[in-house]
Amino acid sequence: MAARRDRVLIIPCSGIGKAFGTIGREAAYMVTDDLRKDCTDTICLSLLVMGDEEARKRVRDKAVITVDGCPTACARKNVETAGGTVGAALRVVDTYRQHHEFKPVAIAELDEAGQELARFLADEITAVADKMMEGDHAGTSEA
Amino acid sequence: MPALPKRKVGIISCSGEEFPEGSVSRMAARIVLEELRPDTTVTLCLPLFLAGNQAERAFAKFYPTIAVDGCDKRCAARATAMYSAEPAHVIVVSEIAKRYPELKPESRAKLGKGGMELARLVAEEIAQQVDEILAKPYVRRVIPIEELLGSGEPGNAAASSLVDEKRSQASS
Numbered sequence: 001m002a003a004r005r006d007r008v009l010i011i012p013c014s015g016i017g018k019a020f021g022t023i024g025r026e027a028a029y030m031v032t033d034d035l036r037k038d039c040t041d042t043i044c045l046s047l048l049v050m051g052d053e054e055a056r057k058r059v060r061d062k063a064v065i066t067v068d069g070c071p072t073a074c075a076r077k078n079v080e081t082a083g084g085t086v087g088a089a090l091r092v093v094d095t096y097r098q099h100h101e102f103k104p105v106a107i108a109e110l111d112e113a114g115q116e117l118a119r120f121l122a123d124e125i126t127a128v129a130d131k132m133m134e135g136d137h138a139g140t141s142e143a
Numbered sequence: 144m145p146a147l148p149k150r151k152v153g154i155i156s157c158s159g160e161e162f163p164e165g166s167v168s169r170m171a172a173r174i175v176l177e178e179l180r181p182d183t184t185v186t187l188c189l190p191l192f193l194a195g196n197q198a199e200r201a202f203a204k205f206y207p208t209i210a211v212d213g214c215d216k217r218c219a220a221r222a223t224a225m226y227s228a229e230p231a232h233v234i235v236v237s238e239i240a241k242r243y244p245e246l247k248p249e250s251r252a253k254l255g256k257g258g259m260e261l262a263r264l265v266a267e268e269i270a271q272q273v274d275e276i277l278a279k280p281y282v283r284r285v286i287p288i289e290e291l292l293g294s295g296e297p298g299n300a301a302a303s304s305l306v307d308e309k310r311s312q313a314s315s
Binding site: 011012044045046108 | 158161172191218252
């Protein structure tokens with residue numbers, strides 16, 4: 001089990017139609033490129049969509065956190081379809097509900113409200129990833 | 144005279160979360176949608192194809208699409224062809240980037256000045272293709288009902304049985 005938990009994959013959805021998709025990606029990048037850059041990474045969701053064998057192997061071999069921007073939950077569904085186990089399925093809307101004073105508008109480049117939500121979400125992802133790496137995070141959870 | 148729906152072009156960007164070129168392709172798609180051709184383009188979400196979203200698949204069956212890929216794996220183009228119809232045009236960011244070696248994104252998370260300039264150049268190329276596609280006369284696609292309904296998929300059980308019923312009525 002330790003080998004599965006040594007590096008966590010953070011996989012955001014690819015939504016570009018609404019701000020929540022951008023927030024999910026921004027949060028994922030904050031974790032993988034800054035907050036936990038030594039122990040987390042991301043992969044292209046579209047590679048999973050296309051059945052890329054290397055991408056499928058990575059999601060099967062590693063702990064995975066998905067971050068979805070809309071109820072369709074493409075990231076979670078595609079990881080499951082690829083045979084991966086989703087350790088935690090986070091949704092941007094849940095972060096928004098906790099901090100609804102921040103109302104993001106811009107999509108391509110996040111405004112201040114979007115950046116703020118992304119920071120909250122990044123903290124959530126980091127906390128979940130830390131738990132996974134400690135090995136005390138059991139089963140799938142809908143966060 | 145009734146108002147007919149306006150013909151639009153679907154922009155399908157690769158997700159490319161792992162590489163800066165993916166971020167460039169998403170940004171370019173947004174620039175087209177928000178600034179360059181807001182009235183004649185829509186974006187389609189690539190992973191929704193596999194998630195089985197019928198609206199996304201149906202749009203790409205009936206309307207012309209442009210796939211914008213970050214790398215030569217061309218996931219957006221291949222997925223569009225696999226689940227809907229061949230895209231009318233394919234743009235690969237890494238190929239365009241070779242023409243502008245001075246324009247480099249800072250990282251996958253932050254495009255920076257060079258990355259933004261590259262995204263704008265890609266967006267202009269997409270917009271040009273949109274204009275060329277819409278300038279061509281519309282050719283109606285005839286799609287067999289089985290293909291359109293995607294028979295065999297869980298969400299289409301009722302539709303599939305309707306097709307079977309019509310078939311048996313026709314043969315009897």
